[in-house]
Amino acid sequence: MAQNASPNALASSSDTLLSAEMMAKLERMELISRKIFRGRMKGERRSKRKGQSVEFSDFRNYVAGDDLRFIDWNLFARLDRLYLKIFLEEEDLHVYTLVDDSLSMDFGAPTKFLTAKRIAAALGYIGLCRGDRVSVSTFSKAASPMVVRGRSGSHRLIGHWQGAACQNPAPTMEESVRRFCLKNTGKGIVILITDLLNKTGYETALKMLVAREMDIYLIHVLSPEELEPKLTGDLKLLDAEDSDMREVSISASLLQRYKLTLDAFIDSARSFCNRRSIAYVSVRSDQDIDPLMNEYLRTRGLVR
Secondary structure (H helix, E strand, O other), X not given: OOOOOOHHHHHHHOOXXXXXXXXXXXXXXXXXXXXXXXXXXXXXXXXXXXEOOOEEEEEEEOOOOOOHHHEOHHHHHHHOOOEEEEEEEEEOOEEEEEEOOOHHHOOOOOOHHHHHHHHHHHHHHHHHHOOOEEEEEEHHHOOOOEEEEOHHHHHHHHHHHHHOOOOXXXXXXXXXXXXXXXXXXOOOEEEEEEOOOOOOOOHHHHHHHHHOOOEEEEEEEEOHHHHOOOOOEEEEEEOOOOOOEEEEEEOHHHHHHHHHXXXXXXXXXXXXXXXXXXXXXXXXXXOOHXXXXXXXXXXXXOEO
16 A cells, blocks of 8 residues: 655655645645535545535434434434434545646746746645645646546656646647646636736636636736846847747836736736636745745635
């Protein structure tokens, strides 16, 4: 039988993603689903539905057709009325992580992709510690996800993200999400990590996920160089994904227009998500993983 992997052993081979101290903190966390999904196997998650586990929750009046095994006969002897025992049901959850691995993610210090991998590894590790099924994939491999379950799968999970790299060319966000939806037919939490820098847009892709009635979290990662560019002079800007080039003269007024355009883009994405019950979370690529998980994502309702 496989034994649970210790955080120290895991961190020794993948310390660039998660430290042993960080993994110890993650073991005490839990991913939050805003919807009720029926799991395939018993897990460590308390469901909002009432079930038939060993943990008592409440009583309700007996109605014809109820299972007689759950009648509280002691209460009947005292009150001469039939009451049914209700228990909390424990279930597993399917956690899907889909990470943008296009070349635009390979930018910044640290890169957006490295931050995305750390977040995906951390959230996946939380799911494994809670007995959830964790499915991990990137845009370029959306049709062939890796599915792991249990702490014994932590080596595979973190090793997968440790070796992941940005691809050229990578499929568009719309194409990737379409492949993801065709491959994954179950319900659960979908954590989409991307910079949203897609020339074909993000709206159609997100609408596909909404149509699947999944609990969607969009983690929007941007680098400090994109949020606060320190450019000056005459430059040639090259698109990392399609090699499209533009010659620009950087001035204070141009940087101001850029900042207004970027703010409008972020506000539009947030508004789009809010209207469709998608939890939007903005992240800087230079944010440290510890406060990011323990404070930032906790206050935004993704973990507790």
